[in-house]
Amino acid sequence: MGEIDRLGSIKKFxxxxxxxxxxxxxxxxxxxxxxxxxxxIVSKWVEEGLIKKTGGKFxxxxxxxxxxxxxxxxxxxxxxxxxxxxxxxxxxxxxEDPQSSFLLKVNGDSLEGIGIFEGDIVIIERKKxxxxxxxxxxxxxxxxxxxxxxxxxxxxxxxxSAANPKYPSFYPKEELQIFGIVKAVVRKxx
Amino acid sequence: MGEIDRLGSIKKFxxxxxxxxxxxxxxxxxxxxxxxxxxxIVSKWVEEGLIKKTGGKFxxxxxxxxxxxxxxxxxxxxxxxxxxxxxxxxxxxxxEDPQSSFLLKVNGDSLEGIGIFEGDIVIIERKKxxxxxxxxxxxxxxxxxxxxxxxxxxxxxxxxSAANPKYPSFYPKEELQIFGIVKAVVRKxx
DNA sequence: CAGTATAGTAAACAATTGTTCACTTTGTCA
DNA sequence: TGACAAAGTGAACAATTGTTTACTATACTG
Numbered sequence: 001m002g003e004i005d006r007l008g009s010i011k012k013f014x015x016x017x018x019x020x021x022x023x024x025x026x027x028x029x030x031x032x033x034x035x036x037x038x039x040x041i042v043s044k045w046v047e048e049g050l051i052k053k054t055g056g057k058f059x060x061x062x063x064x065x066x067x068x069x070x071x072x073x074x075x076x077x078x079x080x081x082x083x084x085x086x087x088x089x090x091x092x093x094x095x096e097d098p099q100s101s102f103l104l105k106v107n108g109d110s111l112e113g114i115g116i117f118e119g120d121i122v123i124i125e126r127k128k129x130x131x132x133x134x135x136x137x138x139x140x141x142x143x144x145x146x147x148x149x150x151x152x153x154x155x156x157x158x159x160x161s162a163a164n165p166k167y168p169s170f171y172p173k174e175e176l177q178i179f180g181i182v183k184a185v186v187r188k189x190x
Numbered sequence: 191m192g193e194i195d196r197l198g199s200i201k202k203f204x205x206x207x208x209x210x211x212x213x214x215x216x217x218x219x220x221x222x223x224x225x226x227x228x229x230x231i232v233s234k235w236v237e238e239g240l241i242k243k244t245g246g247k248f249x250x251x252x253x254x255x256x257x258x259x260x261x262x263x264x265x266x267x268x269x270x271x272x273x274x275x276x277x278x279x280x281x282x283x284x285x286e287d288p289q290s291s292f293l294l295k296v297n298g299d300s301l302e303g304i305g306i307f308e309g310d311i312v313i314i315e316r317k318k319x320x321x322x323x324x325x326x327x328x329x330x331x332x333x334x335x336x337x338x339x340x341x342x343x344x345x346x347x348x349x350x351s352a353a354n355p356k357y358p359s360f361y362p363k364e365e366l367q368i369f370g371i372v373k374a375v376v377r378k379x380x
Numbered sequence: 381c382a383g384t385a386t387a388g389t390a391a392a393c394a395a396t397t398g399t400t401c402a403c404t405t406t407g408t409c410a
Numbered sequence: 411t412g413a414c415a416a417a418g419t420g421a422a423c424a425a426t427t428g429t430t431t432a433c434t435a436t437a438c439t440g
Contacts, residue, residue, distance in 0.1 A: 008289065015288070019209055019249045034389045039429065041387090042417065056396085056428085059209040067285070069293040069311070090280040094378060095257065099198065100207070103259040114304035115377065121259070135379065187305065188374045189282060189325065213398065224419045229399065231417090244399085246426085 006030055006041065007050070011064070020051070020058050027141045065089050083110035094184045101183070104137065104146070111135065111146065113163030120187045122146070124180040136160075140172050149178070196231065198239070201254070210241070210248050255279050284374040290316045291373070294327065294336070301325065303353030310377045312336070314370040315316065325372035326350075330362050339368070349365055 009029055013021050021029055024036045032038060042058070045051045050064050095101050104121045114135070116122065122135075130136045136149045140160055147160035147170065160170040199219055203211050211219055213228045223362045224230060232248070242253050285291050296310045304325070306312065312325075320326045326339045331348055337350035337360065350360040 002324065011288070015282070017244050017245075017249050018254075019247060022247065022426080023310070024426075025245060032388095033426080036390085041430090050427080054207050054209075057209060057212065058428090059207050064208075065281075067288060069295065090284055090376060091255075094280055094376065097259060098201070102257055105261055110323065112305075115302070115307050116309075117305050120305075134255060134396045134400070156310055159217065161359055182379060184376065184378045186374065186376050189372060212396080214396075224417095224421095225398080226400080226420080229419045232398090248398090339420070 003134070007045070013133075014060060014064075020060060076171045083139055094123055094186070096183065102126070102180075106146065108146075109165050110162035110167050111148075113165075114148070116163070116182075116185050117148075117187065120185050122182045123184040123186070125183050126180045128178055130178050132158075135182045136178050137182070139175075139177045139179060140170055141174050144179075145170070197235070198228070204250060204254075210250060212322070284313055287315055288371065289360050292316070292370075296336065298336075300352035300354050300357050301338075303355075304338075306336075306353070306372075306375050307377065312372045313374040315373050316370045318368055320368050320371045322348075326368050327370045327372070329365075329367045329369060330360055331364050331366075334369075335360070336372070 006029075010021060010026065013025075013029065022044075023035050026038045026042075027033065027035065030038070030041075042051065046058075048054065048063075049061055051058055052061050053059070085140075101126055104124055106116055106122055107118055109118055111117075116135070124137050126154050130149050132149055132151045134149055135144055135146065138142070138149070138160060139145075140147075145160065147162055150159050150161045150169070151157070152159055152171075157171070158176055159172065160176065161167075162169075194260045196219075200211060200216065203215075205220065213225050213232070216232075217223065217225065220228070220231075232241065236243065236248075236289055237249055238253075242251050243247055243249070267307065281288075292314055294312050294314055296306055296312055297308055299308055301307075306325070314327050320339050322341045323335065327334070327336055328335075328339070328350060329335075335350065336353060340349050340351045340359070341347070341360075343351055347361070348366055350366065351357075352359075363378055
């Protein structure tokens with residue numbers, strides 16, 4: 001079994017079990033008989049910065065999960081782009097505060113103008129206030145909706161607007177209550 | 191320390207260390223003196239399905255990471271939506287084959303029509319073939335670009351097109367080589 | 381070929397793991 | 411108040427952890 005396959009197999013193990021295998025488990029995983037061999041292999045991974053020890057226990061580093069992130073594609077071959085900093089995970093990148101966040105499947109085409117389509121998933125952070133211009137999940141006159149928060153300068157009043165010329169602006173007759181703000185969008189193709 | 195805070199603290203621990211704390215570590219984490227107390231607490235989590243045992247070792251379940259995914263917002267209060275199946279993680283959801291995937295920061299506005307903007311991050315899977323209509327990373331006459339793959343029925347020839355009326359279609363003079371296909375897009379606001 | 385680094389075997393090790401037992405404290409509710 | 415469940419203490423436990431040592435097999439290099 002090659003070196004890369006071993007790394008691949010414990011990455012697969014981590015993906016399945018959400019934890020690293022123990023030495024004994026690696027013995028079976030790699031088809032090796034001696035724990036010392038495992039010790040040497042793991043030590044090398046630690047040296048390479050793929051795995052670290054926290055509190056005497058092994059844990060994967062960010063490089064363990066690393067998926068290359070490339071920069072500009074205009075300037076030559078993209079793989080060789082210099083902006084190849086290693087990468088944590090999309091969860092960590094997109095969801096800053098997991099406790100107060102939730103996901104929402106978008107329906108309707110009212111936000112097409114800013115690239116939020118029907119079927120997309122938005123990451124929403126629970127908050128009662130939002131900056132003007134941000135996309136908010138709000139309750140306008142008892143009805144829930146996902147729109148852009150605007151401020152009418154003349155009437156000095158917050159209202160909601162779509163990002164699609166098909167729809168008018170929504171002025172609250174009674175009240176406009178913000179429930180959360182959209183921090184990110186995610187769309188899967190096919 | 192309340193029950194929820196404990197769960198929160200080991201979730202935080204897992205987020206930081208990418209592994210669950212041991213009983214001894216939980217002692218300090220929770221400010222408790224007896225391992226048996228930890229045993230009971232963890233046992234309850236196992237019963238509740240937040241943590242499971244694989245091969246005699248503890249590991250978080252999907253419910254451990256769960257961020258609620260809500261459905262339609264039109265039909266009343268979104269939090270109460272029935273489509274509240276628990277959720278794995280954005281990584282697992284978006285990146286099906288981590289080994290052959292990489293991320294690419296988009297520049298240019300040529301794909302605005304399908305909601306891919308400058309600064310977005312696309313998840314690309316390395317592949318030499320692609321279905322007509324999919325977004326591909328390709329090399330057209332030695333130049334790299336991100337476009338939609340099309341087929342000219344008359345000339346029986348593949349070409350690339352933007353999703354923006356500003357740009358023309360790109361017919362290869364010499365060759366068109368597909369390098370990968372875009373599986374997902376991700377955009378962070380602010 | 382010889383020489384040497386690399387990779388694996390086997391056994392022994394203290395340290396730490398999760399679990400169990402018997403008991404005490406705390407809190408809750410009739 | 412008293413009774414009972416829930417939550418925590420403390421000590422002991424076998425099992426497993428990662429590490430070390432000494433030795434062997436394999437592979438590579440000049």
